[in-house]
Each structure stands twice: as structure tokens, then as C-alpha cells.
Amino acid sequence: MGRKSSTITLSFEDRAYLETQTKARTIQAQTVARARILLLKADGYSIEAIADKVDMNRKSVMLCINKFNEGGIENALFDAPGRGRNAEITDDEKAWIISIACQKPVDLGYSAEVWTRALLTKHINKFAEEAGNTRLSTISQSKVRTILEEADIKPNKIKYYCENRDPDFDQKMHNVLLVYKQLSLQFDENGELLPFGDDDQIIHVLSYDEKPGIQAIATTSDDLLPDDNHSTISRDYEYKRLGTISLLTGIDLQTGEAIPLVKESHNSNDYIEFLKLLDNKYPKEDKIRLVLDNLKVHSSVETRKYLATVPGRFEFVFTPKHGSWLNLVEGFFSKMTRQMLKGIRVKTKDELVERIYKYFEEANEEPVVYHWKYKLDEIDPNEEVQVETLPLEKSS
Structure with a gap:
């Protein structure tokens, strides 16, 4: 057989x-x-x-x-060295492959932004002989991958970073951290806010930002709830866009209270309305200090005109450009996205607004005081915080 x-x-x-x-x-x-x-x-x-x-x-x-x-x-x-053709790829050939991988395919005439292994290998095969690397005209994708892995080059991936475009970045970051350092001294070892003295100038410190473009999305048919045959909520892929809203939020860094204002936009008038909301909330003899970014509406002509009507009421500490991560309200927005906005579907835009306000009510039932720890040990709390009371016009 x-x-x-x-x-x-x-x-x-x-x-x-x-x-x-x-x-x-x-x-x-x-x-x-x-x-x-x-x-x-x-x-x-x-x-x-x-x-x-x-x-x-x-x-x-x-x-x-x-x-x-x-x-x-x-x-x-291929034969081993000494027996005809050398199967090993030389260091010069590897360097040429890496030099190609370290360029963008769009800069070499392709539509792609980053390389796929197939496209990179195809390009190497096509231009190897012209570049004097004939051996590479038949190199395989697996071999190209091995060469790139050995060099720790990943041309198919993009890693994002934040470009420092603010010449005063370090000074502004130091000023924001100084605010947080002085705040930390207002709490006892159990995390309880210490009472203000009778002669203290009371300053309410808030972390403020906007979250624009929150989409109101409706389903085209009812969700199917979990049952004996389905372990998850089942939802039709089709949906309907109902428009967007903007959320203006301040987090009181001494009490943890989250203060919302939902609007159709986030222009100067909306920002001024939020400032008026704060003005009505806190005692008139107290100061209100906001940590916020450099959005143009925060220092627009309209905003400065309003601030001139309440002299000394507000103080502003601006984060550096591209330094929004220094603003503690960003942590609240992240938590809100995970807990409430992720996958949300509504029947109307008004329902979305109502549910956002409801979320703030729930959060304020047990408010969380946000504390900053990064680099605070390097800050001298006896320094004076640099604040602006009537901010000059800034670019966004």
C-alpha cells in the first residue's frame, strides 16, 4: 500500500x-x-x-x-556564505529598509498616511534594484517585519504627544500647581475642609471648562433588554441625530460640588451666563477663583465688559496652552462620559439636557473632592498665586 x-x-x-x-x-x-x-x-x-x-x-x-x-x-x-549567493541581508540593506519605513507613504506618492506591511514590502520590492539593493526586490513581508522588529520600528502605528507651544508653559503650570498646593492645606489629615477664620478672605476655587458637541442620538427602534436568550441589551445599528448641546461646568475644589449649565452653544454670552450663575451662588463679599484654559471667549470683549461690572469679584488662573490635563474638571468629564454619556440614546434633545442635569444632581448627592498630587512636593505654598481679575484679550 x-x-x-x-x-x-x-x-x-x-x-x-x-x-x-x-x-x-x-x-x-x-x-x-x-x-x-x-x-x-x-x-x-x-x-x-x-x-x-x-x-x-x-x-x-x-x-x-x-x-x-x-x-x-x-x-x-539561498546558499550560505562561501557557497554562492549570500542569504544574509547586509546592514546597509537593513538601513535602507528602515529609512523607507521611517518616511510617510503619502510623502512617497501613496494615499496612505501610515505603512501597512504589504504596502511597505511592495514599495521595497519595486524600488530595491533602482536603489542598488537587488537582493531586496524579492524580500518577503515576514522578513521585513523581522528587520523592523529588531530595530524597534513600528511604522504602522501613531503615538500621540502634546507639542509645547507655550513659551511660558513651565511658569503657568507652576502657578496652577501652586493653587492646588494651597488648596491641599485647607484640608485636615482626614480630608475634611478646615473652617475659614473670621478674618480670612474667603476664596472659592473652581476648576472650569466646557464640553461642546455632546450629541443627542435617537434609536430607530426600541432596545431589546437582556433575557434568557440574550445576555446584553440589543440595539438596532441605525440611529438618528437630533443635534448637539454644550455643557459648561465648574467643580468647586473645596466642596466637590459640580455646577452645570447646558446651552446650545459655548460662546461669550454663554460663558458670561455661567459667571453670573456663580456670582449669584456665592456670598458677595467672597472672591471666586477659576482655573481655566485659554479659550478666546474667556477673555473676549464681551466677557471683559461684564467683568468690569463686578470688579474684584472674579480671579482667573489660566492653564498653559495644550495644558488642559492640568485642569481637574477634565477628570469629572471623563467620569461622566464613562458613567452616563457612553451609549446614551434619547427621544429628544430636551431629554438629553434633562438627563445631564439629573446626572449632576446624582453626583452632588455624594460630592467627590478632587485633589491634585503630581509635583506638589516641589511647590512652596508660601508663594503668591498670579491671578488676573480682568484678563487681557488672548488668542485661543
Whole structure:
């Protein structure tokens, strides 16, 4: 009885690479033959059948397969140093591959912003001979991946960072941290707010920001609640956009109270309305200090005109440009997104507004006082906070 021939296993990428080798016109005939051997063996052909198809003796076929099993495709296709073609890719060739990977494909005439392994390999194959790296005209995707991994280059990924565009970044950050440091001294070791003295100038400190573009989205059919057959809520993929709203929020950093104002927009008039809300909330003899960003409406002509009507009432500490992470209200917005806004569906925009106000009511039932810790040990609390009472006009 005949015995079934053993096979070798090729990945999709390896098979594609070998098929490319069999069609190439610029490589040695023996390389083409060896590529055919591996493809035929992967398809289950016997040693005798392969030898007959590639017109080689049985020993040469077995040697090629053994070299594959020992060291992979490159080892099987190309002879080791001293025996004809060198299978090793030189450092100069690797450097050329890396130099291509470190460029954007769009800068080389492609539509893509970042490389895929297939596109990068295709480009290398196409231009290798022109660049004097003929050996690389048939390099495989797997080999390109190995070279990039060894160099710790990931041209298919984007890692975001924040460019420092504020020449006064360090000074402004220090000023914000000074506010937080002085706040930390207003709490006892149990985290309880210490009472103000009779002669103290009371300053209410708030972290303020806007969250614009919150979408009101409606479903086109009712959600299906979990039951015996479905472990999750089931929802139709289709939805309807009902418009957007903006949320203006201040977090009282001494009490943890979250103060909302929901509007259709977030222009100067909306911001002034929020300031008036604060003015009516706190005793008139107290100061209100806001930590906020450099959005233009915060120092617009309209805003400065309003502040001139309440001289000395408000103080402003501006975060550096691209320093919104210094603003503690961002943590509240993140928590709100996770707890309430994620996946929310409403029937009307008014319902979204009502549910946002409801969320604030729930949050204020057990308010959380936000504390800052990063780099506070480096801050001298006896310094004087630099504040603005009637901010000059700024660019956003």
C-alpha cells in the first residue's frame, strides 16, 4: 500500500512570497526551482513527484526541504556564505529598509498616511534594484517585519504627544500647581475642609471648562433588554441625530460640588451666563477663583465688559496652552462620559439636557473632592498665586 506524503506548512505570506519568486526574471534559476519545491511540498507532493516536476534529483529536493525545516524560507532558497549567493541581508540593506519605513507613504506618492506591511514590502520590492539593493526586490513581508522588529520600528502605528507651544508653559503650570498646593492645606489629615477664620478672605476655587458637541442620538427602534436568550441589551445599528448641546461646568475644589449649565452653544454670552450663575451662588463679599484654559471667549470683549461690572469679584488662573490635563474638571468629564454619556440614546434633545442635569444632581448627592498630587512636593505654598481679575484679550 502507498504511504501518504508528508507536507510542510506555509503561511499565507510565505506562500505569496514563494509564488513571487517563481515568477521573477531577475533571480537565479536555482532559486526559482527551490521556491517551486517548497510550494509543491506544501501541497502534499512526494519527493519523487517534485523531483520529476522541477527536473532535479531526489537528493537536491530533500536537501532543500531539510534546509527549510532547519532555518525557514531564506535558508532554503539561498546558499550560505562561501557557497554562492549570500542569504544574509547586509546592514546597509537593513538601513535602507528602515529609512523607507521611517518616511510617510503619502510623502512617497501613496494615499496612505501610515505603512501597512504589504504596502511597505511592495514599495521595497519595486524600488530595491533602482536603489542598488537587488537582493531586496524579492524580500518577503515576514522578513521585513523581522528587520523592523529588531530595530524597534513600528511604522504602522501613531503615538500621540502634546507639542509645547507655550513659551511660558513651565511658569503657568507652576502657578496652577501652586493653587492646588494651597488648596491641599485647607484640608485636615482626614480630608475634611478646615473652617475659614473670621478674618480670612474667603476664596472659592473652581476648576472650569466646557464640553461642546455632546450629541443627542435617537434609536430607530426600541432596545431589546437582556433575557434568557440574550445576555446584553440589543440595539438596532441605525440611529438618528437630533443635534448637539454644550455643557459648561465648574467643580468647586473645596466642596466637590459640580455646577452645570447646558446651552446650545459655548460662546461669550454663554460663558458670561455661567459667571453670573456663580456670582449669584456665592456670598458677595467672597472672591471666586477659576482655573481655566485659554479659550478666546474667556477673555473676549464681551466677557471683559461684564467683568468690569463686578470688579474684584472674579480671579482667573489660566492653564498653559495644550495644558488642559492640568485642569481637574477634565477628570469629572471623563467620569461622566464613562458613567452616563457612553451609549446614551434619547427621544429628544430636551431629554438629553434633562438627563445631564439629573446626572449632576446624582453626583452632588455624594460630592467627590478632587485633589491634585503630581509635583506638589516641589511647590512652596508660601508663594503668591498670579491671578488676573480682568484678563487681557488672548488668542485661543
